[in-house]
Amino acid sequence: GENVEQHPSTLSVQEGDSAVIKCTYSDSASNYFPWYKQELGKRPQLIIDIRSNVGEKKDQRIAVTLNKTAKHFSLHITETQPEDSAVYFCAATLRDNYGQNFVFGPGTRLSVLP
Amino acid sequence: SAVISQKPSRDICQRGTSLTIQCQVDSQVTMMFWYRQQPGQSLTLIATANQGSEATYESGFVIDKFPISRPNLTFSTLTVSNMSPEDSSIYLCSVGSGPWAGELFFGEGSRLTVL
Numbered sequence: 497g498e499n500v501e502q503h504p505s506t507l508s509v510q511e512g513d514s515a516v517i518k519c520t521y522s523d524s525a526s527n528y529f530p531w532y533k534q535e536l537g538k539r540p541q542l543i544i545d546i547r548s549n550v551g552e553k554k555d556q557r558i559a560v561t562l563n564k565t566a567k568h569f570s571l572h573i574t575e576t577q578p579e580d581s582a583v584y585f586c587a588a589t590l591r592d593n594y595g596q597n598f599v600f601g602p603g604t605r606l607s608v609l610p
Numbered sequence: 611s612a613v614i615s616q617k618p619s620r621d622i623c624q625r626g627t628s629l630t631i632q633c634q635v636d637s638q639v640t641m642m643f644w645y646r647q648q649p650g651q652s653l654t655l656i657a658t659a660n661q662g663s664e665a666t667y668e669s670g671f672v673i674d675k676f677p678i679s680r681p682n683l684t685f686s687t688l689t690v691s692n693m694s695p696e697d698s699s700i701y702l703c704s705v706g707s708g709p710w711a712g713e714l715f716f717g718e719g720s721r722l723t724v725l
Contacts, residue, residue, distance in 0.1 A: 528712065539702065539716040540653065585652060587714075596641060596706070598714055600653045 498523040500588050502601030509576050510609050517604045519586035520568040526588040529562060529569045534603075535582045544571070576608045612637050612707040614717035622723045628691045631720045633703030638683035641706035644676070647719070648699045656701075659686040693724045 499522040509515050521529075527548035532540035546553045546560045546569065553560050557576075562569040573580055586601040613636040623629050633642065642659040657665040657678055665678035680686040690697055703717040 530713065539718050542713060542715065545713070589712075596643075596658065598653075598655070602652045 498526055498588055498597070498599040500586060500599050500601040502586055502604055504604060505602065506605045506607070508607045508609060511576060511578060513576055515571075515573045515576055515580070515606055515608075517571045517584055517586070517606070518568060519570070519588075519601050520566075521588040521599075522567065523588070524564075524567065526590060528589050529560070530587050530598075531558075531560060531571050532585045532587065532600075533582045534585065540585060573606075576606075578608050578610055581606055581608045611713070611715050612639055612705050614703055614705060614715060616703050616717035616720050618720055619718060620721040620723075622725060623693050624725055625694055627693055628689055629693065629722060630687050630689045631701055631703070633686045633688070633717055635684045635705055637707075639705040639707055640683070642680060642686045643704045643706075643714075644678060644686070644688045645702040645704055645716070646699045647702060653702070656688070659688075690722065693722070695724045698722060698724045 502519045530545035531543050533543045534540040544555050544558050544560050546562050548564055557574050559572045583603045583605050585603050587598045589598045615634045617632050644656040645653045646656050647653050655668050656671045656676055657667040659665050659678050659680040661680045661683055675691050677689045700719045700721050702719045704714050706712055707715050
């Protein structure tokens with residue numbers, strides 16, 4: 497089955513700096529890679545996703561890159577702000593599977609220091 | 611995306627008791643899931659709630675401990691039976707939704723503390 501690893505487990509950056517979180521997956525059949533942000537005491541929320549036919553996707557200050565050959569994908573946050581402080585989870589699954597078979601990484605706790 | 615409501619949002623329970631968590635979605639969805647998030651941990655799938663048939667459980671989770679109902683396409687319940695302190699977790703209902711029904715969205719979660 498699929499296995500997703502995520503690094504680092506914790507990350508502290510100064511406000512305004514960039515943050516990068518990396519994930520690797522094991523199943524080459526996976527073709528959908530979402531990222532979730534979970535603030536303290538709140539539900540995980542989908543912030544960006546990428547499909548395997550795309551190498552990069554950007555949405556304002558966040559971007560995700562995918563390297564299918566190496567089976568890894570990364571979340572990039574630029575110009576970090578204190579409200580970016582949260583736990584971030586990556587996941588991998590087969591697209592068009594109606595939400596099934598999502599495998600989540602262990603999470604990265606991001607702290608943005610003012 | 612679907613709006614997912616869960617209740618209770620939190621509860622404190624005594625060892626040996628059972629608690630049922632309800633999940634209501636504002637639209638019909640094909641797939642509903644129950645996840646567990648232990649303190650400081652990631653999201654672990656407990657089971658897929660199938661409408662009109664028995665739930666499909668993941669390895670390590672059994673129906674006797676986590677019975678699930680799904681009477682229709684907008685509602686599901688998860689019961690945590692014979693609770694022990696190890697069951698203290700956040701339990702999250704989720705659905706496959708979005709334009710292609712494959713994006714996963716979560717309810718607010720139910721935080722259970724077992725004493």
